[in-house]
Amino acid sequence: MRILLVEDDLNIASFILKGLKExxxxxxxxxxxxxxxxxxxxxxxxxxxxDIMLPKLDGLTxxxxxxxxxxxxxxxxxxxxxxxxxxxxxxxxxxxxxxTKPFSFSELLARVEALIRRSTRTTETTRLRVGDLSMELLxxxxxxxxxxxxLQPREFSLLEYLMRNEGRVVSKTMxxxxxxxxxxxxxxxxxxxxxxxxxxKVDRDFDERMIHTIRxxxxxxxxx
Amino acid sequence: xxxRSLRNLRKTVSFHLTVWYSGIFILSSLFLFAIAxxxxxxSLSKQDHEAxxxxxxxxxxxxxxxxxxxxxxxxxxxxxxxxKLPFFIRLAGRENKTLFFYIPYQWAEFDIKQLEKMTxxxxxxxxxxxxxxxxxxxxxxxxxxxxxxxLQVGKSTEDRExxxxxxxxxxxxxxxxxxxxxxxxxxxxxxxxxxxxxHLINTxxxxxxxxxxxxxxxxxxxxxxxxxxxxxxxxxxxxEVLINGMRDSLDSVxxxxxxxxxxxxxxxxxxxxxxxxxxxxxxxxxxxxxxSERMLKMLNTLMDxxxxxxxxxxxxxxxxxxxxxxxxxxxxxxxxAEEKDLYINITVADELSVVADRTRVCQALANLMDNAxxxxxxxxxxxxxxxxxxxxxxxxxxxxxxxxxxxxxxRIWDRLYRGTQSSSHQGLxxxxxxxxxxxxxxxxxxxxxSKPGKGxxxxxxxxxxxxxxx
Numbered sequence: 001m002r003i004l005l006v007e008d009d010l011n012i013a014s015f016i017l018k019g020l021k022e023x024x025x026x027x028x029x030x031x032x033x034x035x036x037x038x039x040x041x042x043x044x045x046x047x048x049x050x051d052i053m054l055p056k057l058d059g060l061t062x063x064x065x066x067x068x069x070x071x072x073x074x075x076x077x078x079x080x081x082x083x084x085x086x087x088x089x090x091x092x093x094x095x096x097x098x099x100t101k102p103f104s105f106s107e108l109l110a111r112v113e114a115l116i117r118r119s120t121r122t123t124e125t126t127r128l129r130v131g132d133l134s135m136e137l138l139x140x141x142x143x144x145x146x147x148x149x150x151l152q153p154r155e156f157s158l159l160e161y162l163m164r165n166e167g168r169v170v171s172k173t174m175x176x177x178x179x180x181x182x183x184x185x186x187x188x189x190x191x192x193x194x195x196x197x198x199x200x201k202v203d204r205d206f207d208e209r210m211i212h213t214i215r216x217x218x219x220x221x222x223x224x
Numbered sequence: 225x226x227x228r229s230l231r232n233l234r235k236t237v238s239f240h241l242t243v244w245y246s247g248i249f250i251l252s253s254l255f256l257f258a259i260a261x262x263x264x265x266x267s268l269s270k271q272d273h274e275a276x277x278x279x280x281x282x283x284x285x286x287x288x289x290x291x292x293x294x295x296x297x298x299x300x301x302x303x304x305x306x307x308k309l310p311f312f313i314r315l316a317g318r319e320n321k322t323l324f325f326y327i328p329y330q331w332a333e334f335d336i337k338q339l340e341k342m343t344x345x346x347x348x349x350x351x352x353x354x355x356x357x358x359x360x361x362x363x364x365x366x367x368x369x370x371x372x373x374x375l376q377v378g379k380s381t382e383d384r385e386x387x388x389x390x391x392x393x394x395x396x397x398x399x400x401x402x403x404x405x406x407x408x409x410x411x412x413x414x415x416x417x418x419x420x421x422x423h424l425i426n427t428x429x430x431x432x433x434x435x436x437x438x439x440x441x442x443x444x445x446x447x448x449x450x451x452x453x454x455x456x457x458x459x460x461x462x463x464e465v466l467i468n469g470m471r472d473s474l475d476s477v478x479x480x481x482x483x484x485x486x487x488x489x490x491x492x493x494x495x496x497x498x499x500x501x502x503x504x505x506x507x508x509x510x511x512x513x514x515x516s517e518r519m520l521k522m523l524n525t526l527m528d529x530x531x532x533x534x535x536x537x538x539x540x541x542x543x544x545x546x547x548x549x550x551x552x553x554x555x556x557x558x559x560x561a562e563e564k565d566l567y568i569n570i571t572v573a574d575e576l577s578v579v580a581d582r583t584r585v586c587q588a589l590a591n592l593m594d595n596a597x598x599x600x601x602x603x604x605x606x607x608x609x610x611x612x613x614x615x616x617x618x619x620x621x622x623x624x625x626x627x628x629x630x631x632x633x634x635r636i637w638d639r640l641y642r643g644t645q646s647s648s649h650q651g652l653x654x655x656x657x658x659x660x661x662x663x664x665x666x667x668x669x670x671x672x673x674s675k676p677g678k679g680x681x682x683x684x685x686x687x688x689x690x691x692x693x694x
Contacts, residue, residue, distance in 0.1 A: 082524060085538055102520060104513075154559070180556055185521055186590050193560045216513025 001116060002026045004048040006036030006062065007078065008055055012101075016049065019105045020112070033057025040066055045073050046116050049108070052079040052090070060093045067094035074115040076108070106169035106217050113168060128163040131223035133202065133210060135163055144206060154179055155198050162211065162221035171218040195219055237421075238414040245410030246403070253402050257395050264391060268384045276365050279311050280348065280377040287315075287369055292323065299326045312362060312378035314339060320374060331355075331380045334362050339376060353378070360385060420449040424456060436464045466534045473530030476639050480522060488515040525654045529639065532584075532661035539581040539665060543689070546576040546610045546617065553589045554608075557597060565602045572610045578617050578686045580666050585686070588662040591655040592621040592682050599625035600679070612688060616668070620683045627676035636672060659684065 003025050007013040013029055020027045028043065030036035033054040040048060040062070052059040063075055077095040079086060087098045096118075097111050128135040132145045140156060142149040151159060161178050162170065172191045176182045179194070195211065203209045212220050233239050287295050292315065299313055303326060310328035317323050320340050327334070333356045353362040364378035420443055427440045439460060440453045494500075495508030531537040550572060561568055578585070596606045600623040607622040628636060637660040639653070660670045663684045674680035 082527070102516070152559075154555070182556070185524065186556060186594060190556050190560055193563055197559055197563070215510035216517060 001046045002028070002044070003112065004028050004030070004036065004039055004043070004045045004050075004073075006030045006033065006040075006048065006054060006059065007051045008032060008053070009051075015105065016108065019109065023109055025112075031055075033059065033062050037062050037065055040071065040073060041069060046119070047074045047076065047112055049076045049078060049112065050095075052077060052081070052086075060090065063094045074119045076111055076115060078103075104171060104217050106214070107171040107174060110165060110168045110170055110174065114165070128160065130163050130166045130221060131208075131210065133163070135160060144202065147205070149201055151198070151201060154194060155201065158194055158198055159202065159221075162219065165221070167220065167222045169214050169218045169220045174218070238411070238418050241414035241417070242407065242410040245413055246406035249406035249409065250403055253399070253406075257399075261388070261391060261395070265384070265388055268387060269381075272363065272379050272381075272384060276311065276363065276377050276379050277348065280365050280367055280375060283313065283377060284367055284369055284375055287373075287375060296324060299324075302326070312364065312376075312380070314374075314376040314378075316340070316374040316376070318372050323373070328380075331360075331362075331382060333357075339364065339366075355380070420453070424453060428456075436460070436467060462535070466536070469530055469534035473526060473533075477523065477526050480526065480639075481519060484515050484519045484522065488512055488519070491515065522654065525658055526639075529654065529658050529661045532658070532665040535665065537584070537662075537665050539584065541579050541581060543577050544580050544582050544585060546578065546619065547572045549582070549586055549589060550608055550610065550619075552586055553593050556590060557593050561597055561606070564597060564600075566597060566600055567605045568608065569605060570608045572608070573612055576610055576612055576617060577689065579689050580686060584662045585666070588659045588684065589619065589621075591659045592619075592684070595655055595682065596621050596623035596625070599623055601625065604679075613685075615688055616685045617688050618683055618685050620681050622679060622681040624679040627678055628672070628674040628680050629676055630674075633672055633674060637670060656682075 001024070003020060005013060005016055005020075005027055007016065007029070008031050010031070013031070017027055017029055028039055028045075030039050034056045036048075036050065036054070037057060039045075050059045050062060054062070059077060059079075063077070066073065066075075074096045075094065076097045076099055077090040078099055078101060079090065080101045082100050090098045096115055099108060099111060126137050128137065133142070134144075135142050137160070142151060142156075142159070157179050158175060161175065172189070173185075175191045175194075176185075180190075195213070199209075199211050203211055208223065210221050210223060212222065214220060283295060283298070286298055290297075295313075295315060302310065312325070312327045312331075312334075314325035314336070315323045316339075322336070322340060325336065327336075334353055335356060338353060339351070348365050348367050351364045351366060353364055354360075355362065360380050360382045362378045362380050364376050366374060366376045369375055424440050427438055430438050439457050442453045442457065443450050491508045491511040495505045500508075528537070550570060554568065554570070558568075593606075593608075600606055604624040606624070607620070609622065610617065610619045612618075637656050639657045659682075663670050663686065666686055668684060668686040671683045671685070672680060673683075
């Protein structure tokens with residue numbers, strides 16, 4: 001998997017480069033919009049991470065030019081602007097996802113992977129399976145080690161989301177977006193509460209815990 | 225220096241107005257003079273022509289009755305009495321040989337010989353003969369008489385020219401004060417018309433750093449300048465609110481971020497102390513992450529509050545059904561309420577809707593819900609109630625919690641206010657101030673009623689749409 005990073009802040013760029021290399025990606029870096037555009041046009045990438053504020057050519061224009069040339073590399077926009085308007089503008093221009101600075105690296109990684117998966121379009125499964133936990137998407141039946149688990153709708157969508165991202169950390173923001181389709185932070189940690197309930201149903205009666213909290217980052221579902 | 229100020233002057237509207245006004249004034253006076261001059265000169269020349277024509281007819285009749293002698297006698301009489309309007313008279317024989325001519329002595333000299341070269345017809349023909357010094361012209365009418373002799377009567381333009389010259393002199397003499405008057409009038413008008421604008425300019429100039437309270441004096445005229453001044457003051461008011469709001473929020477951001485930053489710093493410092501094992505370091509780093517997460521959340525909320533308070537928050541207004549909105553909020557907090565064993569009771573009037581920014585109002589309602597859940601002890605009840613009043617829609621969130629002391633009631637909407645009894649609860653202390661900011665941005669208001677020990681009711685009032693249902 002080859003990824004293009006267009007980011008002028010060298011500190012941010014270096015931590016993304018390091019992280020993505022460790023995650024097994026091949027990655028090219030451009031420090032300004034023009035170089036980024038040149039690379040994006042001439043090289044085949046599986047995904048691109050593009051900052052909005054760039055020297056020489058801003059990110060939105062870059063994406064616009066790419067889309068104008070019918071290059072449909074999935075793009076994640078990085079921005080220091082948080083408002084819903086900027087987000088909508090970014091997505092309308094042709095970005096596929098939007099991440100606000102400061103962000104956690106695990107969130108970026110999860111989003112990049114989700115984008116690549118989406119664009120390679122693996123056939124839609126009707127059954128998810130992690131360890132001894134399985135989920136029938138059509139009948140909404142969940143079984144762990146032969147024992148049936150009953151979940152309420154939001155618990156179900158959270159578990160489905162965690163299972164689809166098996167082994168990857170998902171942040172609270174990502175859960176809010178996917179489970180409730182919310183774009184603002186509620187004061188109380190509703191995600192925490194939901195995860196706690198899910199844990200009670202999925203993990204409590206079993207020896208091995210599957211849902212883990214990564215402090216300060218988010219949650220991950222995996223079997224050790 | 226002088227040149228530069230001159231160049232600056234040339235750019236001003238007053239200068240342009242002055243130039244235009246005086247230009248138009250001067251041009252129109254010139255035009256009037258020119259017309260008058262033209263009319264005068266044509267009417268004078270017409271008068272001369274008529275006089276010459278009359279005279280030549282008179283003389284030709286004389287010649288016809290009395291021949292040359294009578295004609296000569298007439299001319300002699302004319303010479304003797306020196307009539308006011310003298311004529312040039314010439315009689316020529318068959319070969320155009322001068323038989324006799326008379327020219328008044330006061331006229332400049334003409335080259336009479338030229339007249340001998342011309343031929344003529346029985347009708348009157350006109351000839352123009354310049355003087356030797358080329359200043360005037362002798363206008364001559366010629367007519368062939370019955371015996372083929374030629375009679376010519378003429379008149380110098382000298383008299384006419386004298387009147388016109390006088391006229392021109394008057395024109396030049398009056399034009400100089402006229403031009404001055406034009407400039408002075410133009411300048412006066414321009415300065416007078418632009419005086420309120422200069423007031424405006426001076427005020428704007430004085431609105432500098434630290435002088436946001438200056439306002440333009442508003443003329444009670446109701447004209448365009450009144451409008452401009454009113455608009456300008458309105459703009460200044462808005463800017464003042466914005467600047468003060470920004471300053472306040474910057475102050476509070478700086479203040480509010482100090483506490484979590486101190487914690488962040490503390491965690492990092494402890495981790496760096498010698499003798500810590502990897503596990504403890506990891507713990508400290510996680511603390512740092514959590515703390516920075518909280519700071520980010522706080523920063524975002526503070527930004528939202530100040531955006532809403534200063535009126536720069538963009539609201540996507542659309543019809544919002546209150547019952548759907550409450551359902552949405554409940555959907556989010558249901559599990560939290562369940563965990564705390566709270567009973568939530570909902571009473572919403574049918575077909576209740578407002579025009580508002582859905583996400584923002586949802587956020588406000590979520591914060592109220594959040595607040596109610598936080599301060600209601602386990603096993604308590606929360607009532608969500610919404611109804612319509614004549615011009616507004618009211619949403620009440622009633623908890624059965626600890627209540628708020630009377631003296632704290634007005635302060636609960638302030639930033640970072642947390643009641644003395646609530647210090648044990650987690651939260652940023654920004655939730656309710658965001659509620660107030662969002663509701664105010666929608667031109668609504670918030671209210672609170674509380675009985676300590678029994679619970680509080682927090683209400684938001686949103687302006688209702690004209691139609692009862694959408």
